[in-house]
Amino acid sequence: MEIRYFAWVREKVGCEAEDLDVPSDIQTVAALIKWLVSRGENYAEAFADEEAIRVALDQEHVEHDARITPASEIAFFPPMTGG
Amino acid sequence: MPPIVSVTPKIVVQSNDFDLTKEVEALTADRTDVGALVSFLGLCRDENHSLEALELEHYPGMAETEITRIAKKAIERWPLQGLTVIHRFGRLRPGEQIVLVAAASAHRQAAFEAADFLMDFLKNHAPFWKKQHFASTEAPSWLEAKQTDEEALLRWNK
Numbered sequence A: 001m002e003i004r005y006f007a008w009v010r011e012k013v014g015c016e017a018e019d020l021d022v023p024s025d026i027q028t029v030a031a032l033i034k035w036l037v038s039r040g041e042n043y044a045e046a047f048a049d050e051e052a053i054r055v056a057l058d059q060e061h062v063e064h065d066a067r068i069t070p071a072s073e074i075a076f077f078p079p080m081t082g083g
Numbered sequence B: 001m002p003p004i005v006s007v008t009p010k011i012v013v014q015s016n017d018f019d020l021t022k023e024v025e026a027l028t029a030d031r032t033d034v035g036a037l038v039s040f041l042g043l044c045r046d047e048n049h050s051l052e053a054l055e056l057e058h059y060p061g062m063a064e065t066e067i068t069r070i071a072k073k074a075i076e077r078w079p080l081q082g083l084t085v086i087h088r089f090g091r092l093r094p095g096e097q098i099v100l101v102a103a104a105s106a107h108r109q110a111a112f113e114a115a116d117f118l119m120d121f122l123k124n125h126a127p128f129w130k131k132q133h134f135a136s137t138e139a140p141s142w143l144e145a146k147q148t149d150e151e152a153l154l155r156w157n158k
Helices: A007-013 A029-037 A041-046 B020-028 B062-077 B108-125 B147-157
Strands: A002-005 A017-019 A054-057 A060-062 A073-077 B010-014 B036-043 B051-058 B080-088 B090-092 B097-105 B128-134
Touching: A002 A007, A007 A041, A007 A073, A029 A041, A029 A073, A060 B062, B010 B062, B020 B036, B020 B080, B020 B097, B036 B108, B062 B080, B062 B108, B080 B108, B097 B108, B108 B147
Parallel strands: A002 A073, B010 B080
Antiparallel strands: A002 A017, A054 A060, A054 A073, B036 B097, B051 B090, B051 B128, B080 B097
16 A cells, blocks of 8 residues: 655654555554554654544545555645645 | 636646746736636745745645646636636745636636635645744744634635
């Protein structure tokens, strides 16, 4: 699964993007976050304030209960500050 | 009243600067039916000489896609004759242009409202993030999203 990080989520995780073999029982964004957090302190720190984490699935905004597949492109980022 | 001819918005995400006059002229070139053109220009602001630069990070691909989604909603909602949105990314100095929204219509209300709508949704939904770099030795910091910006979207639900 291709996972991308932006802004302070990227800085805390420590990379821009990674292609991870996510277990097949991980089927929602929320479950993916839990799984990532279990992988290390950097993820735990990036996702500490889960409410603040925005998610895009295949470049479209979704909520944390959205369903994901191994072919998905998932992006995690803070609330946006463009304009 | 729905628009008779469907309008294709011009959406650009780039690091380069843009020319406001040229963009506005392009919306009215070779036509005489435009009665109102509203342009909004967002600038890199430094309130007390503390800012060295703003670093704008974006999600390439999604930035264009999301702005296009917002622009299409505006086109469905108001009888627009033309719509241009340009958003820059990269390191910008105080005073530099960040974003342009220009909406053309036969009448002013549609042009004003569409531009306002575009900016409200751009701020909340377009994947851009601003990091402040200070002139002093203060550590750089990410700008926090404002609750008021999110609340501003509610008025468009009416």
